[in-house]
């Protein structure tokens with residue numbers, strides 16, 4: 519045998535040895551993972567603890583069937599094992615091959631106490647896992663004021679409220695609200711607050727011809743037996759003014775006020791209650807600013823019913839006969855939908871050219887006359903992505919005051935999966951697997967997938983889908 523043949527033979531032997539060692543090691547690791555997940559599945563806390571202390575990397579490793587220790591402990595209702603795994607930092611957000619988190623599994627098998635443990639106390643997972651009713655936290659949808667619509671045509675009552683010292687007036691210029699910054703210590707998560715003015719400060723402003731006043735409602739007070747709350751609760755109004763915005767800023771005296779001018783960003787920084795008031799005020803004021811003239815005859819129109827009606831000033835106009843929707847504030851219904859892949863484990867998200875890099879969101883579109891919500895969902899999805907949709911289920915809605923849409927949020931199930939985007943509306947649409955969406959929602963996003971802010975119903979629909987039980 520030549521030297522070269524010898525060297526080759528010895529190299530081959532070494533390679534064979536390496537492979538054998540590697541394979542033995544792999545079998546040992548796999549065996550250890552199987553022992554570990556089996557211990558979790560049987561509820562053997564002692565074995566689970568001892569294996570983790572010997573080999574911490576076992577913690578999130580899935581066994582041969584794709585389920586890790588946390589999922590198996592959750593499946594079989596082993597509270598102490600779940601607790602032990604979490605105390606070692608087990609990852610609650612990983613999914614098995616059927617896209618279920620340990621929480622999904624605990625919930626499905628009715629182990630509520632384990633589900634609660636998996637939800638934890640940190641805000642992040644509270645949001646993610648425990649959300650089954652998204653309407654509870656939809657931004658712009660709080661109703662802290664009682665609108666008292668029956669008082670809108672009572673001119674004496676309206677005038678009386680406008681003069682009362684405890685009435686609250688909000689100021690808008692070109693539909694942007696006057697606001698001030700909040701200290702982070704307020705703890706509400708809000709960064710800005712609507713600036714509130716008293717009747718004495720706005721008295722002169724109300725007399726200016728360009729001012730529009732809208733009655734928003736009265737504060738909802740909890741019933742109380744104390745005598746000081748027996749008087750009527752404070753009334754709220756919104757004013758849009760055409761005066762110089764710099765001059766208006768001075769109305770607040772020394773306070774550090776500013777105009778929240780960028781609708782898609784600045785309007786998302788309020789508390790839930792103020793966002794609800796803002797949605798009402800801005801949408802009604804936007805309608806006044808666009809309907810100064812009668813849509814029927816083109817004559818000028820005037821505000822009535824405390825800002826909830828515009829009436830034509832031309833006595834012979836047909837809009838004065840009967841009821842016409844041109845006289846009332848408009849709301850434009852928009853469908854917004856998270857389309858689910860027929861496999862139930864991916865969802866369809868699209869991006870418009872104007873979105874920041876990496877951002878994808880739910881598809882959306884205006885409902886057309888004579889169309890049902892379901893038909894609009896099917897039409898818009900097919901127009902924008904080429905995907906055909908079957909069943910549609912309503913989830914929640916969001917008033918969107920830019921200028922005055924009502925976003926009707928739905929989950930929809932796809933019948934086809936090939937994507938062909940309408941490039942006029944959408945730059946790209948893609949199917950995203952559940953794990954990628956979970957990562958984007960709860961691990962802060964990635965360059966591949968950033969979701970729209972949590973104040974949008976698009977974000978809430980995605981979160982709702984993740985929070986729903988997957989089909990076991």
Ligand SMILES: NC(=O)c1ccc[n+]([C@@H]2O[C@H](COP(=O)([O-])OP(=O)(O)OC[C@H]3O[C@@H](n4cnc5c(N)ncnc54)[C@H](O)[C@@H]3O)[C@@H](O)[C@H]2O)c1
Nearest residue numbers: 850852854882883884916918920923925943974975976977
């Ligand atoms: N809150 C959220 O999560 C969220 C997410 C996505 C979109 N939106 C809002 O939904 C709205 C509609 O979505 P879209 O732009 O994809 O709709 P879309 O797909 O129907 O396309 C918009 C186009 O529809 C036409 N259109 C028909 N009726 C209209 C009307 N009443 N007002 C304005 N344009 C009308 C216009 O040509 C417009 O360019 C947007 O204005 C956006 O602000 C909100």
Ligand SMILES: [Mg+2]
Nearest residue numbers: 883898902943
């Ligand atoms: Mg469209």
Ligand SMILES: [Mg+2]
Nearest residue numbers: 881882883943
């Ligand atoms: Mg659209």
Ligand SMILES: [Mg+2]
Nearest residue numbers: 882883884898
């Ligand atoms: Mg459309």
Ligand SMILES: [Zn+2]
Nearest residue numbers: 812815830835
């Ligand atoms: Zn008219």
